[in-house]
Amino acid sequence: MSYADSNAHHEEGSYFSGPPGMLAKIWQWMTTVDHKKIGVMYLFAIMFMFFIGGVAALAVRYELLDPVRTVQMMDASGEEMTIVTGERLAGLKDIMNARSANEVYNRMFTLHGAVMVFMFIVPSVPASLGNFFLPIMLGAKDVAFPRLNLLSWYIYVTGCLFGVLSILMGGVDTGWTFYTPYSTTTDADHWRVVLMILAAFILGFSSILTGMNFVVSVHKLRAPGMGWFDMPLFLWGVYATSIIQVLATPVIGITLLLLVFERLFHIGIFDPSMGGDPVLYQHFFWFYSHPVVYVMILPAMGIISELIAVHSRKHIFGYRAIAFSSLGIAGVSFLVWGHHIFTAMGELAAILFSGLTFLVAIPTAIKVFNWLATLYKGSIAINTPMLYALAFLFTFSIGGLTGLPLATLATDLHLHDTYYVVAHFHYVMMGGTVVAFMGGIHHWWPKMFGKMYNEKGGMLGCILVFVGFNITFFTQFFLGTQGMPRRYANYVDEFQTLHQISTYGSWIILLGFLVHLGVFIASLISGEKADQNPWGGLTLEWETESPPIEHNFHHEPVVTHGPYDFDKVVPPGWDPKDYPLPANPSSHS
Amino acid sequence: MNMPLLASTNMSFLQRIFFGNHGASEAAAWSDGLFMMIFWFSAVCFVILMALMVIFVVKYRRKPGVAAQPSPHHNLNLEILWTVVPSASMLVMFVLGFEGYAMKMVAPDSAMELKVDAWKWAWKVTYPNGASSPETKYISFDDNMLALEAGEADALIETMGLEYPIFYVPEDTAVKLRMHSQDVIHSFWIPEFRTKMDVMPNRYTGYGFQTPKLKSTDMVLDQTTMLDIPGRDMWIFCAEYCGDEHSRMAATLRIVPQEIYEAKIKEWGTPKDPIELGKTIHKTMCAICHSVDGSPGTGPTWKSGNGYGFGYDAALADGTTAPRDANYLRESILDPNAKVVAGYVPAMPSFQGQLSDVEIDGLIAYMQSLSDLGPNQEETNEETPEAADTAGSESP
Numbered sequence: 003m004s005y006a007d008s009n010a011h012h013e014e015g016s017y018f019s020g021p022p023g024m025l026a027k028i029w030q031w032m033t034t035v036d037h038k039k040i041g042v043m044y045l046f047a048i049m050f051m052f053f054i055g056g057v058a059a060l061a062v063r064y065e066l067l068d069p070v071r072t073v074q075m076m077d078a079s080g081e082e083m084t085i086v087t088g089e090r091l092a093g094l095k096d097i098m099n100a101r102s103a104n105e106v107y108n109r110m111f112t113l114h115g116a117v118m119v120f121m122f123i124v125p126s127v128p129a130s131l132g133n134f135f136l137p138i139m140l141g142a143k144d145v146a147f148p149r150l151n152l153l154s155w156y157i158y159v160t161g162c163l164f165g166v167l168s169i170l171m172g173g174v175d176t177g178w179t180f181y182t183p184y185s186t187t188t189d190a191d192h193w194r195v196v197l198m199i200l201a202a203f204i205l206g207f208s209s210i211l212t213g214m215n216f217v218v219s220v221h222k223l224r225a226p227g228m229g230w231f232d233m234p235l236f237l238w239g240v241y242a243t244s245i246i247q248v249l250a251t252p253v254i255g256i257t258l259l260l261l262v263f264e265r266l267f268h269i270g271i272f273d274p275s276m277g278g279d280p281v282l283y284q285h286f287f288w289f290y291s292h293p294v295v296y297v298m299i300l301p302a303m304g305i306i307s308e309l310i311a312v313h314s315r316k317h318i319f320g321y322r323a324i325a326f327s328s329l330g331i332a333g334v335s336f337l338v339w340g341h342h343i344f345t346a347m348g349e350l351a352a353i354l355f356s357g358l359t360f361l362v363a364i365p366t367a368i369k370v371f372n373w374l375a376t377l378y379k380g381s382i383a384i385n386t387p388m389l390y391a392l393a394f395l396f397t398f399s400i401g402g403l404t405g406l407p408l409a410t411l412a413t414d415l416h417l418h419d420t421y422y423v424v425a426h427f428h429y430v431m432m433g434g435t436v437v438a439f440m441g442g443i444h445h446w447w448p449k450m451f452g453k454m455y456n457e458k459g460g461m462l463g464c465i466l467v468f469v470g471f472n473i474t475f476f477t478q479f480f481l482g483t484q485g486m487p488r489r490y491a492n493y494v495d496e497f498q499t500l501h502q503i504s505t506y507g508s509w510i511i512l513l514g515f516l517v518h519l520g521v522f523i524a525s526l527i528s529g530e531k532a533d534q535n536p537w538g539g540l541t542l543e544w545e546t547e548s549p550p551i552e553h554n555f556h557h558e559p560v561v562t563h564g565p566y567d568f569d570k571v572v573p574p575g576w577d578p579k580d581y582p583l584p585a586n587p588s589s590h591s
Numbered sequence: 592m593n594m595p596l597l598a599s600t601n602m603s604f605l606q607r608i609f610f611g612n613h614g615a616s617e618a619a620a621w622s623d624g625l626f627m628m629i630f631w632f633s634a635v636c637f638v639i640l641m642a643l644m645v646i647f648v649v650k651y652r653r654k655p656g657v658a659a660q661p662s663p664h665h666n667l668n669l670e671i672l673w674t675v676v677p678s679a680s681m682l683v684m685f686v687l688g689f690e691g692y693a694m695k696m697v698a699p700d701s702a703m704e705l706k707v708d709a710w711k712w713a714w715k716v717t718y719p720n721g722a723s724s725p726e727t728k729y730i731s732f733d734d735n736m737l738a739l740e741a742g743e744a745d746a747l748i749e750t751m752g753l754e755y756p757i758f759y760v761p762e763d764t765a766v767k768l769r770m771h772s773q774d775v776i777h778s779f780w781i782p783e784f785r786t787k788m789d790v791m792p793n794r795y796t797g798y799g800f801q802t803p804k805l806k807s808t809d810m811v812l813d814q815t816t817m818l819d820i821p822g823r824d825m826w827i828f829c830a831e832y833c834g835d836e837h838s839r840m841a842a843t844l845r846i847v848p849q850e851i852y853e854a855k856i857k858e859w860g861t862p863k864d865p866i867e868l869g870k871t872i873h874k875t876m877c878a879i880c881h882s883v884d885g886s887p888g889t890g891p892t893w894k895s896g897n898g899y900g901f902g903y904d905a906a907l908a909d910g911t912t913a914p915r916d917a918n919y920l921r922e923s924i925l926d927p928n929a930k931v932v933a934g935y936v937p938a939m940p941s942f943q944g945q946l947s948d949v950e951i952d953g954l955i956a957y958m959q960s961l962s963d964l965g966p967n968q969e970e971t972n973e974e975t976p977e978a979a980d981t982a983g984s985e986s987p
Binding site: 025038101102104105108145175177181183184187188189190191231274276279280281314315316317318319320321322323343346349352353363364365368370371374375377378379380381382383386392395396399400403404406407409410411413414415417418419420454480484485486488489490492493496553560568569582584 | 611618625630635640641647648651654657665670671688689691694695696774775780781782789793796826828833838841919936
């Protein structure tokens with residue numbers, strides 16, 4: 003135990019025990035500067051956007067159940083009639099004010115991409131779990147700038163409102179990448195494209211402010227005794243992410259603003275008919291959007307480091323290698339944007355970017371080896387967080403390895419812009435980040451809400467998501483290699499079987515998330531009260547109550563052991579009888 | 592997948608699952624081989640990782656009262672090993688990938704140059720003699736009659752809808768592409784050559800490929816004569832998202848013997864009846880947006896009735912009307928955004944430089960032939976009375 007006397011303050015309530023009265027409670031939450039409340043508000047807002055993006059994904063898969071065909075046939079009276087089959091989203095044409103079923107599909111995949119990237123996955127882990135746990139894991143009362151933190155939540159919600167407004171006006175069909183000159187010329191007499199671009203622009207500020215807040219917090223607010231290399235690896239992941247957010251996001255902000263200028267005031271920057279260069283846009287866009295891939299994955303990697311160490315009660319293997327590889331990935335991530343546009347650039351540039359891209363694969367591989375080595379000789383619990391961590395190792399390894407043929411120039415010319423790429427980045431983004439995020443939510447759920455969840459239900463949800471995910475996306479690798487381009491509302495007959503399997507898989511994923519939703523609601527209503535430290539973690543969040551008190555700790559904690567010294571320290575809140583320590587602890591530090 | 596063809600090859604089973612068919616050129620086969628190399632490397636790594644994971648999880652699963660056993664927190668030699676081995680493997684992939692890239696990008700100087708033009712949403716290939724292909728086929732692989740049970744009636748179902756142009760190239764020939772887009776960015780992908788390159792509106796791009804020799808079993812249907820001829824069809828897809836009809840921006844590349852190729856482009860190069868010319872241009876270049884049967888599309892239909900068709904006044908987006916005469920049509924082809932019909936968006940690119948005067952005249956003649964106000968009324972007599980009725984009752 004790292005603090006001496008907690009008896010004196012026992013009457014202090016948990017962070018969410020507010021004033022009586024519904025209105026007063028809502029007012030208290032809306033004006034709070036408590037990082038925990040803000041983290042929970044982020045969690046709910048982000049999950050809502052995940053729901054919207056998920057519905058769009060299901061719609062996309064539903065349209066692709068069968069190819070669109072115009073057929074001529076005889077009806078009962080022998081009269082010839084022409085019918086169109088397979089346009090499954092055609093019913094939405096009027097609601098979305100679209101010209102054709104194809105346009106409905108194009109808006110659906112744009113909506114899916116834009117919502118999932120800008121409103122869900124970029125803020126997902128750092129803004130929700132990061133906000134809640136970064137200060138507690140540092141041993142601080144709050145982030146460095148609590149009011150800025152609340153402001154960034156409001157900016158996030160404003161950005162999302164712009165996006166939702168654009169969707170309610172019918173949505174946009176630019177693709178989430180807004181490639182020019184298509185994005186500056188499509189739907190020219192409508193505001194919805196501008197609204198969607200502005201949504202991404204506004205969300206960028208939320209990202210920058212959160213990133214700055216975290217960088218300063220990590221530098222200035224570490225508890226006494228916590229050196230840089232005593233930080234939990236989750237914080238290293240969030241710290242590296244924050245640096246990328248602060249450095250890369252301004253670039254996309256400027257780029258999106260230029261896009262708006264070109265659309266509204268016809269200033270030729272990207273559109274060649276006005277003297278611009280469309281590939282310039284792609285360079286600007288990926289200069290942000292490639293590093294942001296690591297904004298999505300680095301905090302997820304941090305979660306996995308925590309989950310694997312805690313649930314196997316083992317010191318993480320190669321702590322410094324994991325910490326430095328996070329920073330290494332953050333650095334190299336700025337030098338590889340060109341691999342998204344091999345088919346649009348000159349030969350010399352393509353060769354350079356191909357080489358640099360392989361560089362970024364190495365620190366990622368090292369992390370996977372380290373996690374695996376951590377399991378060695380552990381005491382491995384099989385529960386929902388650990389199942390998700392194991393699922394992560396499976397899917398993320400596939401995601402990483404299938405990136406190799408994309409970095410290789412000769413094979414990328416075939417695979418670029420096909421379903422192979424779609425499958426690859428879903429294995430990284432969903433199989434990586436979403437899977438780790440779900441694992442992290444289960445891991446910290448008892449701490450955040452003070453209630454346990456149903457373990458069997460959680461594991462069932464995890465297995466359904468895992469199985470459904472692999473059915474949905476593994477098929478898409480074969481679609482891609484066989485010649486199916488991405489962003490197609492229609493396809494040639496030979497691809498139908500694989501598309502059908504993929505669509506059925508998406509329904510299993512839906513079932514899995516519905517199980518999770520049920521488990522979470524049941525836990526909030528009637529969950530068993532959670533102990534202070536249900537898993538036996540050694541990081542500082544397990545030294546305070548579940549849920550934490552408003553100021554996190556009764557006294558400023560002092561760090562006396564490393565975050566992963568499971569072989570030396572009985573975890574706080576545990577009886578030594580229930581937690582056997584090995585007879586001969588490791589002599590390494 | 593064409594299973595019989597696959598069964599006769601010596602590719603590995605997995606390679607057949609991945610790529611379905613032979614790469615059509617040496618460079619394509621080379622890149623498939625490289626893919627399989629990387630695949631096997633990845634598969635071995637993945638199986639080792641997952642096997643270790645499963646073994647650890649089973650062997651070291653939590654048992655009550657048993658502590659985790661201590662083991663070193665790091666091991667420099669191990670860590671150097673698992674840094675150096677992946678790095679070295681990736682260096683090999685990089686170098687081989689570069690080599691294959693060069694094979695795909697660089698065409699011999701003697702290669703036959705084809706000009707590829709792209710716009711929303713069609714491809715056009717222009718041959719060295721200035722001709723381009725008027726031939727088309729349906730998207731469905733078996734583009735013939737399908738006898739299917741439909742609804743209450745046992746009826747013949749015929750696949751209809753859009754036809755896609757067929758571009759002929761001679762077998763065993765080096766080809767290089769010079770590509771340009773009229774509007775947004777497209778990407779010219781022939782999956783069987785395993786290569787794609789973006790088609791830009793502001794500069795030429797391109798790549799080269801060597802067409803394969805035909806096998807004696809390679810036969811295709813010549814739609815103009817309805818005879819089987821030696822040949823091999825391949826899909827061409829647009830791989831860069833370009834809007835509404837992106838998924839139907841397809842074409843067929845048809846590899847044929849040299850003499851058939853030469854006969855074809857000679858035939859296409861000779862002048863023909865203007866209406867016939869207009870009809871083939873419509874089918875290969877215009878049909879994706881403009882129907883001729885009155886069905887709605889991205890652009891106005893060319894069939895007369897409901898205020899559409901040659902000779903009828905066009906209600907414009909700015910509230911005025913304009914007579915749809917030959918001058919209006921010529922302007923709309925060369926400067927499409929000058930007059931936009933109400934209810935449509937200005938989506939059409941200019942065909943200035945794309946269509947010759949003879950071809951524009953052909954298109955106008957074809958549009959005239961479709962209208963009940965045109966000079967060739969006898970051709971559309973069956974539809975005329977009905978169309979004239981609805982056209983007359985249309986409010987401006």
